[in-house]
Amino acid sequence: MPTKPDRTPVLIVGAGPVGLALAGDLGWRGIGCTLIEKTDGAIEQPRMDMVGVRTMEFCRRWGIADWARDAPYPGDYPQDCIYVTALNGYELGREPFPGRVQEKCPPQSPQKRERVPQDMFDPILQRFVRTFPHGGLAYNTELIAFGEHADGVTATVRDTLTGESREIAADYLVGTDGGSSLVRERSGITMSGNPALTYTTNVMFRCADFSALHDKRRGYRFIFIGPEGTWLTIVAINGGDRWRMSIVGSADKVHHGDADIRAALTRAMGREFDYEILSVMRWVRRELVADSFGTDRVFIAGDAAHLMSPTGGFGMNTGIQDAVDLGWKLAARVRGWGGRELLRSYEVERRPVAVRNVNEASSNLGRMLSTRSRKPPPEIFEPGPAGDAARKDYGEWFTQTMRHEWFTLGIHLAYGYDSSPIIWPDGTPALPLETATYTQTARPGARAPHAWLPDGRSTLDLFGRGFVLLRLGGDAPSGELIRAAAVAADVPLDVIDLDVPEVTALYHNRLVLVRPDGHVAWRADTEPADAHALIEVVRGARAWASLDRREGDMLPAAQTRA
Ligand SMILES: Cc1cc2nc3c(=O)[nH]c(=O)nc-3n(C[C@H](O)[C@H](O)[C@H](O)COP(=O)(O)OP(=O)(O)OC[C@H]3O[C@@H](n4cnc5c(N)ncnc54)[C@H](O)[C@@H]3O)c2cc1C
16 A cells, blocks of 8 residues: 655755755744755764854854854864975975964954854754754665656655655755755756766775874865876874875876875874774766756755865855755745745856855966976975075966965855845946955845844844844834835845944945845835835745836936945
């Protein structure tokens, strides 16, 4: 007898950091979901270790920023990036960074990036997901097949321990199932870009006294430059006894065997030393973005939607932004107040960000490997004054080149959704995209800016659950028309009065409408001419472009300030 399928509003496939973040965000919004993962969740090779500033802002919203801050990566471990010929060879340059407890928040954020490798961060997200009784997290459960129909999705999943199959019926399915996503493949979604930048071999090894075996002091990342240019990196995975060596490779297919790995370790140290190899991962560095991010009921996010070089540490952080963009939209659809444009806007908003970040990651790789075309002069490997002078020249050039990768606040914060059908533009020109830093703006589509409030909270602490209408300054219009239109459409909206000159200056207008994901949806100094139309657009019932707009709906640029 066929059994009745289990039912869930949202089925999420793949409990990597992106699937966990989406399940956590939905749980936080009170939406039930089921998250399945084909493995037992153990992480043999932590890949990501840099939790970016925007991801930390999401953690703050979810109430788990302290969990990430208190992760066991030692707070005083220096985060220097050091360029060497070998650990017992010459130092060519160094970008010093303090340990994470000494690093300050940038002025643009109440948070800072954190060093939390995946085998520490995934358990934090798992713990977050498990705090919600309406979320189910099923390990050893693999998606085998699914079918999409007008009202939802029916998925077949298999218990990988018993081999038993069962069906799950869901309103929506999200594939956060990584680079070789079954959800993407079965949805017929192709990817564009470069499928093989390098064939790279990662080796996790244990060596408790690693830092005592050389004179380059403790550091987070060592980049090794030989006569052929950059060939290897070593990263301090836990700020203690575990390290990850990456033999960078090239676009030529190669298989590094045990002898190659041991030879690389000896060459990197500059002599033999004792270590224990824990695991080896051979992987292909890709530069790919999915041509579509989903259909009406099935979506992809994270590595399933974009694959980028780890140079920059953008992969997971970009994926978690996808999850946050999708989370409130799915919640709105499940609750009934979200219109059809909401989920359509997911691809419009997120795909350009993925393209930008994928390209930036590849440019970072190009910079790291620029030593292969601008080869080091032979003297840098020789002792003596001529060698010293050559090392200084070459090292300064490389140190300067690599700064682009280490300072990327603009990648984490400057992304915006100003072309989205659910954003109401105000006619102000876009600011130039920045990489190294970020000039905060409350232009529609942008992340609503951070400023500290007199009570010690950040403006960011005001956003997240529903829409927020900020009334800024003592003479702000009442916002009553917007509030009434939101109530009529069942859209959750809080009106918050702030009379803090710094916030008023930063947000530039007296009424600012902020979405549940913390992006500005609309702003003006007066009530909108048609508050009903505004709410219809921001809740995704109508696309902004479809409106028959009248003079005055969008303030001319001269009347607004950027
Ligand atoms: C060396 C390296 C360093 C990196 N460093 C950083 C960094 O510092 N910062 C950063 O942001 N990013 C970094 N990245 C990238 C980052 O690791 C990935 O972008 C991130 O892990 C993607 O998360 P995800 O959840 O989308 O996919 P994944 O982590 O790949 O998770 C997908 C999950 O889906 C499961 N799955 C697959 N198919 C099925 C199925 N049919 N049924 C059920 N489950 C399934 C898989 O078992 C897996 O657990 C790095 C990557 C590498 C290689």
